[in-house]
Amino acid sequence: MPQKSYIEAIRDGIREEMRRDERVMILGEDVGAKGGVFGVTEGLQKEFGEWRVLDSPLAESLIVGVAIGAAMNGLRPIAEIQFQDFIMPAVDQIISEAAKIRYRSNGDWNVPMVLRSPFGGGVHGALYHSQSIEAIFAHIPGLRVVVPSNPYDAKGMIVAALRDPDPVLYFEHKRCYRAIKGEVPDGEYTVPLDRARVVREGQDIAIFSYGMMVHASLEAGDRLAADGFSCEVVDLRSLRPIDRTAIVASASKCGKVLIVQEANLAVSVASEVAAIIAEDCFDSLDAPVMRLGGPEIPAMPFSPPLEQFYLVTPDKVEAKLRELAAY
């Protein structure tokens, strides 16, 4: 099977679906001639023309609002928000509109739209090119929120997202783009939008994470393996709906749990996972549920010592795992 980078896998998935389904189009800032600021849509305008890969004005509310309208009139738009940090002007359209249109119309209308956006830090992006604000959207019924961590899922999930009848927010960790490579089949396949995946099986500690943090967790888990502790690493993949069954299964099996995310912890995805475990796994726990995430500061600062302070690294995961192992 061909090895692809995460970014190539997303692009392949989009390109193949655009060839199969002429309703699919892309709308966003710099998506055309430049191919997006990270290059996800590179070459697509050349192949599919200016209508289907449409450079929008600099206006996020427009991008999402227009995508909603186009979706209601038969298209399958991909709205690209250049950085998750710049999604804010579109939040009204996402939360007040896209998430509620099916419900408020008593099922008459729906919004088959995909919103793609890069998130995450560790790229010297400072406060406004580093944020992980997925929890805001994971809170909202009516939205799907997914975060692939590897090229296989990236391709399968973008295709599944484009075939889903409801709005899907598809968030891409920008450090995965070129750093994460893996096997990606040529041709058509999908990956479900509501299922976690056990990336590595283990017995002693269950680690739940998503996006780039899956890789930090795997690396830290390997280090503990050398000392005889086996970690089960679960990639949540979907943050809404969240795969309760998978969470309960791994937490109950291991009895010790660490939840790892890059975002700050208060009222976050980690909070939700911890709550599910508290509700459903009380009798199986051998230690308090532990969480590791960013500090409670507004966003990731620029200067290297400050950025490092913020980032969740394999070293920090390892330290937390050792604390849990010793409990």
Add this chain to the structure above:
Amino acid sequence: MAMTRTETKARAGLDAETLRLMYRHMLRSRLLDERLWVLNRQGRAPFWISAEGHEAVQVAFGMNLKPKYDWVAPYYRDLALTLVLGMTPKDHILSVLQRAADPNSGGRQMPAHYGCRRLNIITTGSPVGTQLLHATGIALASRMRGEDAVTLTSIGEGGTSEGDFHEAMNFAAIHKLAVIFLVENNGFAISVPWQKQMPTEDVADRAKGYGIPGVIVDGCDAIACYRTAREAVKRARRGDGPTLVEAKVLRLTSHSSDDDQRRYRTAADLEADKERDSLHRFKATLEELGVLHQGDAEEMRSELVLELDRATEEAEVSPFPSADTAMLHVYSETGD
């Protein structure tokens, strides 16, 4: 020596000293800009976003404002403006080197996210357009206190597509606030050309919809910029309300150090821009007018380069912020 009529016209009533100073400000910004690119290419600064090609109009406005009294809500291209108002090359070198002493943000923000409390330059984030509303609120406060302070805010033409642009102009015009909206139109928003950004060529046309003046100025003509800035500032200070100024400027560099404009602009287009560079044009004009003499510009340049060398050396030995400061300033540290 009596001046000819064309000279008088070209000078717009500006004395030689003012013209020379204007050129010096432009050159100072350009040389600093070039230095920051060098630091970026050497791998010492992860990011830079340039003002090259925008300097003339920024200098013109800077020179017509009262620093520390008037207010500025800038955007990331406004390097020259901040220098005229009193920030220094060292301030910005500290910022690109991410040092604790960076007065913009203590190394917390990306470079070119300007801010200087001492000079009434408000802190700016990355989201395009938000500053226009801040400027409008600042002007509201000045107005309510009966002060005649002027607030200048700026944005690229791409940014004018955001809703905030309309919301700010509308409110400022309703209340005749002393705010100037400066659109630095370089024709591109990263890779997106103006034709895909807006249906008409001139942002200034939109002023009509708010009942305020919309003025277009050639941003490569320093003297015209000065005249326009002087007029807009006077109007605001008199209490006659906002002006929308659109300066047609050039983006002589890629959008930022993360971009390569050769991917979406032709070589001929880039070459033509170089020819129109206001810095060279202004120098030629000043030499023609006899304001700059043989060797003056070169002397200025070596003086400014010396300043830059010193600033770079000092900034390089300035410490990084320590990790334990990352938790500071989320809320008040002192209760006030």
